Amino acid sequence: MNAKKVWAGFTNLFKYISIFIFVLIWISPFLWMVMTSFRDPTEPFSSGVFPQNYVLTNYAAALKRSGLMIAFWNSFKVAFLASIVALVVAIPAGYGFSRYRFKGHSAMMVFLIIMKTLPGVLLALAIFLIAGKVGLYDTHLPLILINAMLTLPLSIWNIRTIFDGVNIEMEEAAMVDGCTQLQAIIRILLPITTPGMMATLAFVFLLSWNEYLFATTFISSPDKVLVPPVIAGYVGQFAADYNGLITASVMASVPLIIIFVSIQRYIVGGLSMGAVKG
Amino acid sequence: MTQQTGVIGKKIPRRKRLKTRSRDSLGYQFISPAMLFFTVIAIFPTLYVVYLSLHTSPRGKPNDLTFAWFANYIEAFQTPALKAIVSHTLIFSLGSSFLHLLFGFLFALLLNSKMNRRFLTVCRTMLLTPWAISPAVVSMVWRLLAHPDISPIGYLLSAINPEWSFTPLASTDSALIMLTAINTWHFTPFYMLLLLAGMQAINPELYEISRIDGANWFQRIRHITVPLLRRLILTLLLFDVLTTAVYFDLPWITTRGGPAGATEVLSTFTYKQAFMSFDFGFAAAISMVLFAVSIFLSIFVVSLMERE
Numbered sequence: 001m002n003a004k005k006v007w008a009g010f011t012n013l014f015k016y017i018s019i020f021i022f023v024l025i026w027i028s029p030f031l032w033m034v035m036t037s038f039r040d041p042t043e044p045f046s047s048g049v050f051p052q053n054y055v056l057t058n059y060a061a062a063l064k065r066s067g068l069m070i071a072f073w074n075s076f077k078v079a080f081l082a083s084i085v086a087l088v089v090a091i092p093a094g095y096g097f098s099r100y101r102f103k104g105h106s107a108m109m110v111f112l113i114i115m116k117t118l119p120g121v122l123l124a125l126a127i128f129l130i131a132g133k134v135g136l137y138d139t140h141l142p143l144i145l146i147n148a149m150l151t152l153p154l155s156i157w158n159i160r161t162i163f164d165g166v167n168i169e170m171e172e173a174a175m176v177d178g179c180t181q182l183q184a185i186i187r188i189l190l191p192i193t194t195p196g197m198m199a200t201l202a203f204v205f206l207l208s209w210n211e212y213l214f215a216t217t218f219i220s221s222p223d224k225v226l227v228p229p230v231i232a233g234y235v236g237q238f239a240a241d242y243n244g245l246i247t248a249s250v251m252a253s254v255p256l257i258i259i260f261v262s263i264q265r266y267i268v269g270g271l272s273m274g275a276v277k278g
Numbered sequence: 279m280t281q282q283t284g285v286i287g288k289k290i291p292r293r294k295r296l297k298t299r300s301r302d303s304l305g306y307q308f309i310s311p312a313m314l315f316f317t318v319i320a321i322f323p324t325l326y327v328v329y330l331s332l333h334t335s336p337r338g339k340p341n342d343l344t345f346a347w348f349a350n351y352i353e354a355f356q357t358p359a360l361k362a363i364v365s366h367t368l369i370f371s372l373g374s375s376f377l378h379l380l381f382g383f384l385f386a387l388l389l390n391s392k393m394n395r396r397f398l399t400v401c402r403t404m405l406l407t408p409w410a411i412s413p414a415v416v417s418m419v420w421r422l423l424a425h426p427d428i429s430p431i432g433y434l435l436s437a438i439n440p441e442w443s444f445t446p447l448a449s450t451d452s453a454l455i456m457l458t459a460i461n462t463w464h465f466t467p468f469y470m471l472l473l474l475a476g477m478q479a480i481n482p483e484l485y486e487i488s489r490i491d492g493a494n495w496f497q498r499i500r501h502i503t504v505p506l507l508r509r510l511i512l513t514l515l516l517f518d519v520l521t522t523a524v525y526f527d528l529p530w531i532t533t534r535g536g537p538a539g540a541t542e543v544l545s546t547f548t549y550k551q552a553f554m555s556f557d558f559g560f561a562a563a564i565s566m567v568l569f570a571v572s573i574f575l576s577i578f579v580v581s582l583m584e585r586e
Contacts, residue, residue: 030408093313095308102302111316113576117572124552232418
């Protein structure tokens with residue numbers, strides 16, 4: 001009896017350890033990237049998988065590279081403004097979809113899904129020509145608007161799901177007490193849904209920060225570039241500075257991974273809604 | 279009494295709703311800014327692409343347009359490499375979608391199991407990380423992981439046998455498979471998360487009853503989990519096939535369609551036609567065909583599912 005228990009505990013432990021090792025192997029490309037960013041740049045890659053010494057030389061070099069820092073600032077600006085624009089447009093839309101059943105309601109939800117499958121290259125070539133005509137080529141404005149539009153279906157689904165979870169009687173009670181509908185939304189509905197709204201904002205920020213196609217097509221001046229095109233062009237641009245490339249990659253990814261992991265439970269609802277409604 | 283589907287799909291008697299809520303026009307007012315946004319930034323450019331696709335322009339002068347009927351479409355269907363490009367696109371898109379759902383399903387099963395909660399949270403967090411990384415970073419890091427001088431995988435292989443190497447992106451036989459593998463790695467967390475949400479919505483009593491009836495683990499998945507998630511899986515599959523078929527970032531940054539055109543897909547080919555050959559009319563025609571096929575496919579599949 002006792003031996004059986006010990007054996008069961010042993011197989012259980014084995015199960016946990018093997019699953020954990022599998023997960024580690026699955027994300028090992030990411031782990032390699034983080035470890036390599038601390039590798040001494042003079043140490044050849046042929047000397048081993050793991051760095052012999054962990055140093056901060058690469059980070060010091062990256063912080064001194066002014067072009068890279070400008071790209072980080074530009075990316076931050078574009079992604080932040082895009083997420084503000086997306087939220088300002090998506091909050092009323094999410095409210096409308098949540099609280100009203102108007103004619104064409106479900107057709108509009110399907111329309112949002114079709115917008116998600118619109119080929120990026122198609123939009124890129126049209127907006128490239130249009131932006132050139134109206135003098136917006138090589139500016140951040142089209143990127144802000146495009147990123148807001150690309151993430152809008154998702155923001156709307158997500159905000160709709162959040163509003164669906166709030167009982168309509170709360171607003172109605174406020175309106176009976178003399179609030180207008182707008183006041184009820186701003187004073188009652190938005191304060192209790194703030195965590196979900198912030199998560200949506202952060203998610204739009206993340207997707208816009210990571211966007212590559214439009215960022216590489218619409219910007220040509222070195223003082224306006226965004227991070228993804230800089231990283232994608234690293235090897236050609238600075239010869240074979242692989243350590244610099246990896247360090248810039250870690251700097252561009254790790255803060256967003258931390259944000260993403262902390263908000264993911266708030267966005268699953270909107271994501272699955274988008275999927276199920278299709 | 280008239281019933282209406284209300285918040286979270288619950289049936290609410292109409293009299294309980296505010297009087298104003300029965301008016302359609304207010305609902306339209308709330309969604310109108312979003313619709314205006316889509317009209318200006320998505321629908322208008324799409325119509326402009328339709329217009330462009332019916333015109334030709336001299337190379338390098340994209341604004342000097344001449345009406346040419348369907349010349350661009352005819353040219354598109356006569357492109358010598360078209361067959362290869364379409365088959366690369368299909369392999370990449372169908373292969374990635376199948377693997378996303380397969381791994382996503384298995385990971386979701388693991389995370390939905392009855393193991394230690396804290397352990398599962400750690401696993402879930404770790405498995406999610408690839409999805410939050412930018413496609414540009416994923417592409418460049420995998421280029422290094424497949425680089426003959428840098429790759430740690432190549433280093434380990436050559437430690438076992440000096441003649442072995444790991445350069446899958448350099449060979450025409452394996453480059454497309456490698457792209458599919460990278461794409462699988464990158465986006466599996468998304469499908470894992472959605473399938474997990476689907477599994478958590480299944481009533482646990484169903485599993486208890488079938489356990490009492492003597493069903494084993496595999497039978498419970500085969501006869502409860504899969505049938506109940508069928509609709510979700512099909513929708514995700516459709517969405518995945520469509521978005522991967524037009525996916526640009528990874529094939530472009532990793533291989534630019536090379537080596538020797540082995541990874542040329544519709545998106546990279548179209549991009550080259552537009553931004554390297556400056557043949558915008560031709561590129562517009564290809565992207566229109568692509569978009570038309572994807573709309574047709576999605577409407578077809580959605581209507582199939584509605585009929586069920």
